[in-house]
Amino acid sequence: MFVLKLPSWLMAASLVTAGCLPPAVADQPVPEPENPKPGAETSAQSVGFRMRSNVLPSHPIDPALEIAQKSLAHVKNNIDDYTALFAKRCRVGGELPPLQFAHLKMRNRKLENGSIVAPMSVYLDYLKPSSLKGREVIWVENAYDGKLVVHQGGLAGLITLHLDPEGSLAMRGQRYSIQSIGIEKLLEQVIEVASHDRNYGECLVEIDDDARLGQHRCTRVTITHPEKRDHFRFHRAVVLFDNDLQLPIRYCAWTWPTSPGGKPVLDEEYNYLKMQVNTGLSQSDFDPANPDYRYVD
Template structure:
């Protein structure tokens, strides 16, 4: 075939390519713009699911829970020593705010049942009352003497890690949220969540957080939080420190239990008054 016979066909091919080139370029540009316009996908931190549960619980407590009673069982390592469990009947009236103003002060009543070293002790603390002091009497022969103590002073803090100001489920949730938010800044965090865990006869959501490697920014090696599925409130918190030797067991650091929890029972200021005749203050 002569060269001049190819010219018409070649001309058609060239014209076709020239006609489709703008379309191809446009499609490529659109794809590039689409890729650039997509927001970056934020990778979820392992602790995010636990944080969401705690934040939802905290919002629920602040919005819907006025007061509660419970059997409070706790122990907390102080100066390296883990004391025996302490048992106390607990009443708490949650703080309620109107803007920045305290409408209902955080109020606490404790009646210690055991061990014998604390049995008979009664404590009342009401936010901004009694010049900020707690009111306490001991059990046994010292039960006749009622005193007021600075809740953060040496006598009130003897054998304690936290002051009475930090007691309660709302404070527990706030601390957990702050800790989880700090954990989000780091890796090395394993989280497991079991939504249908049975704790005794109580259906719970069990949250487990583990920091396998000891770091200065981590507060604990392992923590367990049991959220009552009915009340949406944590009823148990346990935390362990890292093993003291490779392959050894973790070291229990603290635990707080709110058993037989009853919410919105209608507590009043009189439940936190030393003049209440059902109490043993003198």
């Protein structure tokens, strides 16, 4: 029987979200997901029974959806900014590129009375692969005429480019634009997809609050759709939540095997490693004129 002990930050509000697996180290491959445990769907319901005073969830995905909602509320209410080692890859045109690593600075959008008082702001400094090393990218909501401010590495770094974030140059080799980056956007996407999946059956959910990422205790949520259906986005998705930060630090998704008995196919993964929250980032952290950056006038 699958057993779940929820960490205190989840028990307090009886909320659950989609989590992540321990992140890949450097270019090590992502571990193949295991087959879902027998009775996982029933187990998810029994978890809901314990969490909700003997009231079963309407759908097996509800506990996972609640975790994501809890985490998103925490981000909106308590997280102004963060830094992280960002590692990601996603399949584009059928090809899965190597992991891309970058130092990330992120400031969340904040509203007061419906007005933006702190715009969403992003700074990326790419570390690898070698084709991207040295690239710096800045994007600030409603600033720089809506453009990405890009400094390339190597000899190409002698100029600064201003690119449409949705244009062909900025989107080359990318599935999503920079406007979709960040923990808040990840959680919103997880909630949207989970809410959509509530309309259908064939959903197995497993939650483990004792997953490990280095020395960090995490809650791992695994959602599996055994059968390929047009209305499902993935075969299996895994999200790892850091129990102390109350934030997702890794998301991975696989599509269905391409042959009977084959392995699931890794489709995308996003990692937020070495995360530090509420570091006091300012406007200068998202300004090409910052003397610590390598932009050229």
